[in-house]
Amino acid sequence: MTNETRARDVAIVGSGLVGAGWGIAFARAGFTVRVFDSDQSVAKGAIPWAVRQLETLHAHGLLAESPQVVAQRFILAQDLREAISGADYVQESILERVDIKRKLFEQLDAVLEDATIVGSSSSGIPASAFANDLRISPRVLISHPVNPPYLIPIVELVPSTQTSREAVEFAEALMLSIGQSVVHVHKEIEGFVLNRLQAALLREAWALQRDGVASCEDIDKTVRDGLGWRWSFMGPFETIDLNAPGGVADYANRLDPLYHSIAQSRTADGPWDADLIARIEQDRRQHLAADELAARRDWRDQRLMELAADRKARKR
Incomplete structure (x- = not known):
């Protein structure tokens, strides 16, 4: 990363599967990760879930450090202000609804520090729909991953009509530093590319x-x-x-x-x-009973880890 993008602290706002997955991607790369969710039961479950994933990653040779060391980088924040305090970057991963995202970004606008960049995990809603005409608008963009982001290394960067070039450059350097493959989407369009x-x-x-x-x-x-x-x-x-x-x-x-x-x-x-x-x-x-969905998701993640391990080995 360049001198202008030496982020070490990140905040995860919205800690469901996507948010917690982002947390793993950042913690694995050495970042301190503060986790917050408006539903505290979701936030409290995110870190234990992440630790289990870290253990599985380690078993597949996809974690350079021990799971215990990486897990220590997670901090459970009690409120939004605590989560974003001192953060260089915020990854928002809340519900995919314009009104709910707008409310959060208005809250962030009131308390976010002047240099902090915010990326949204929005799957298809452009940032202009919920983050324009705020003090922080030049520092907001879409950073859309594929779930789970710690296993499928691609992120779409989509600036809004008010996002600064510096924010995009920061986000690109940050994502490259954690091993993501960056796709630049040059125009806002519903659904982006993926x-x-x-x-x-x-x-x-x-x-x-x-x-x-x-x-x-x-x-x-x-x-x-x-x-x-x-x-x-x-x-x-x-x-x-x-x-x-x-x-x-x-x-x-x-x-x-x-x-x-x-x-x-x-x-x-x-x-x-x-x-x-x-x-x-x-x-x-007929092919997968409803009560087998969770186990099949675990199977999917195991296969993705095997694929990631194979790709890692082929790069050597």
């Missing part, structure tokens, strides 16, 4: 099941055992660049009519209605 890409795939997946083309499991197989193999180490543009003899232009000339026709076939799709949601729920529960 969720717009995910939304396109999800809309088609739901439509394919609705139309009786394939089951949820077979659609999942198509991504898991097909598209996902390449997408686990290269993106869509590199994928198609390698999938035609003449590269990306050759691919586009060959397949643009097909993709255009597919896109045109979905222009009238509406929201997912209650009947469709019930159908998808029933389809999924």
